[in-house]
Amino acid sequence: NQMLDLARIEAGGAAELKLAAVALPPLVEQTLACLEGLGQSHRVRTDLAPDLPPLAADAQKMQQALTNIVSNSIKYSAPGTPITLQARLERRDGRLMVAVRVRDQGLGMTPQQQAQVFDAFYRVDRDSSVPGSGLGMTILKEIVDLHGGQITLESQLGVGTEVTLYLPPAITDEGPG
Secondary structure, three states, rough: HHHHHHHHHHHHHHOOOOOOOOHHHHHHHHHHHHHHOOOOOOOEEEEEOOOOOOOEEOOOHHHHHHHHHHHHHOOOOOOOOEEEEEEEEEEEEEEEEEEEEEEEEEOOOHHHHHOOOOOOOOOOOOOOOOOOOOOHHHHHHHHHHOOOOEEEEEEEEOEEEEEEEEEEEOOOOOOOO
């Protein structure tokens, strides 16, 4: 239940995190396996850099974050349209981060919708038959914030959406932690 998840995250905060070095490829594989039924009409293409360091992450919460963005891409995209999950090591604001991008060719959003998408209970298309509570993106942002990461969203109505999570690796710029 997403309401309980959000309440737990907000109440526990960083104290609830069980941080460990988490390899991204198996986490992505598990996430996509969990979403197999939802995404039968879509093929999620993965493009993970071979040299990715592990994330400094709570594996369960990070899988929930990945599930939320990939399931949104599936739900708001026409059957058969491509969805890409890409991960690279990038510098962001002077820090080395693992950038995880999910890109779709779905409905897209207006600038006004983008400004509200992380608000609790906000639904981009309230009249839609697409199931959801309006909490998925709120929970995603909370999880990324708790991990010391950042999230960006670029979207164009009728073209698609790209969500990028910038997450700290379990190593520093100087080498293993």
